[in-house]
Amino acid sequence: MAEVKRIRCGSVNTYLIEEHGRAVLVDTGRNGFEEKVLAQCRKTKVELIVLTHGHADHVQNTAYLRKELGVPVALHKEDLCLIKDNFTEPLRFQGMLGMAVAEVTAKSFETDRIPEFFPEIFIDEGDWLKDYGINARIMGLPGHTRGSIGIDLDEKAVIVGDALMNMFYPGLSLVYWDREKMLKSADKISALGARKVYFGHGSPVENRAWNRAGI
Numbered sequence: 001m002a003e004v005k006r007i008r009c010g011s012v013n014t015y016l017i018e019e020h021g022r023a024v025l026v027d028t029g030r031n032g033f034e035e036k037v038l039a040q041c042r043k044t045k046v047e048l049i050v051l052t053h054g055h056a057d058h059v060q061n062t063a064y065l066r067k068e069l070g071v072p073v074a075l076h077k078e079d080l081c082l083i084k085d086n087f088t089e090p091l092r093f094q095g096m097l098g099m100a101v102a103e104v105t106a107k108s109f110e111t112d113r114i115p116e117f118f119p120e121i122f123i124d125e126g127d128w129l130k131d132y133g134i135n136a137r138i139m140g141l142p143g144h145t146r147g148s149i150g151i152d153l154d155e156k157a158v159i160v161g162d163a164l165m166n167m168f169y170p171g172l173s174l175v176y177w178d179r180e181k182m183l184k185s186a187d188k189i190s191a192l193g194a195r196k197v198y199f200g201h202g203s204p205v206e207n208r209a210w211n212r213a214g215i
Contacts, residue, residue, distance in 0.1 A: 001154050002134055004198055007040050009033035011167070012057045013200055015159055016040055017151070022133025024048045025069075026151060026159055027200065028061035030112070037061060038068055047132040050123065051075045052161025053148040054082025055105075056112035058200060063115040072120035076140070078147030083114055089145060089177045098174040101167065105175055123149060141189070143182025144173045152192065159198045160189060164210060166202025172210060186210040 002019040009029030014037055017024045023044040028051070029037055046069050051059050054075065062083075066073050081088045086109040093102040125140035129151070139150040141163035151159040163185045165173050176182040187210070189197065195207040 001156060002136060004153065004157055004159070004196075005040065006198065006204070007033075007037055009037065011201055013198070013202075014058075015198060016044065016046070017129075017134050017136065017153065017159075018044050019134050021045055022047055024050055024129055024132050024134050024136075025065065025071075026050050027052055027058040027161070028065050030057050031060045034061040034064050038065060041065070041069055047071055048121075048129070049073045050129075050138075050149075050151065051079070051119070052150065052159070052163075052200060053145040054079035054086070055145065055162070056086055056108060056114050058161070059083055060112060060114055063117040066117060073117060074121035074123045075119040076124060076147030076149050077122040078142070079145050080119070080147075082145060082147075083117070086112075086114075091175055092177065092179065093175045094179070095174075097168060101174040125149075139188065141185040143178050143180075143185045144176050146177060148185070150189070152195075155192075155195070157196045157198060158189060158192060158207070160200070162200045164189060164197065164199055166199045166205065170197075170199070170202065170205045170208075 005016040007014045015026040127138040129136045136153045141150045144162040
C-alpha cells in the first residue's frame with residue numbers, strides 16, 4: 001500500500017505518496033518552504049508533481065521543484081488560467097469564518113507571485129498514477145476551483161486539496177468558486193466510505209458524511 005507523508009509548509013500541506021521506492025509529490029507549497037519540500041523529495045524517487053488546484057499557496061514552488069527534480073507537472077486544464085492569475089475566478093464564501101479566510105486569501109492573491117511554469121500533463125477524473133508507481137486514481141472535485149482534483153489511494157486514503165478543509169475544524173471548504181459544485185464534491189468524498197482524508201490545510205481525519213450545516 002502507498003504511504004502518505006505530510007510535509008507542513010506553514011498553514012499549507014504538501015504530500016509525498018510513496019510506494020515500493022517510487023513517489024509522487026502532491027502540491028508544492030508557498031515560497032520559503034521549497035528547500036524543506038525538496039529535502040523530503042530527495043529521500044525517495046519522485047517521478048511526478050500533481051497539483052490539486054491552481055491557487056498560489058499550493059503551487060508557488062512548482063517551477064523550482066520541477067527543475068530540481070527533473071519531473072513533469074500534472075494539473076487539471078480548467079485551472080490553467082489560475083496559475084497565470086488567481087483572480088481569474090471569483091472567490092466566494094459564506095459565514096464569518098469564510099469571510100475572514102476570503103479576505104486573507106484575496107490579499108495573498110495580490111502579493112503572491114507564481115513563478116512561471118506550464119504543466120506537461122493535464123489530469124482528469126479517472127486517470128491513474130500507476131505509470132508513476134502509485135496505485136491511485138484522480139478524482140474530479142470541482143467547486144473550490146473549476147479544476148480542483150483529489151487522489152484516491154488504494155481505496156484507503158484520499159488527498160482532497162481544498163475540496164474540504166481543516167483550518168479551524170474539519171468540514172466544507174470555507175472559500176470556493178461554485179458553492180453547489182463544492183457541495184457535490186464533498187458528497188462524492190463522503191460516498192467513498194472508509195478513508196483517511198488528507199487536507200490541503202490541517203491534520204488528517206477519518207472520512208465522514210460531511211455536514212452541510214452553516215454553508
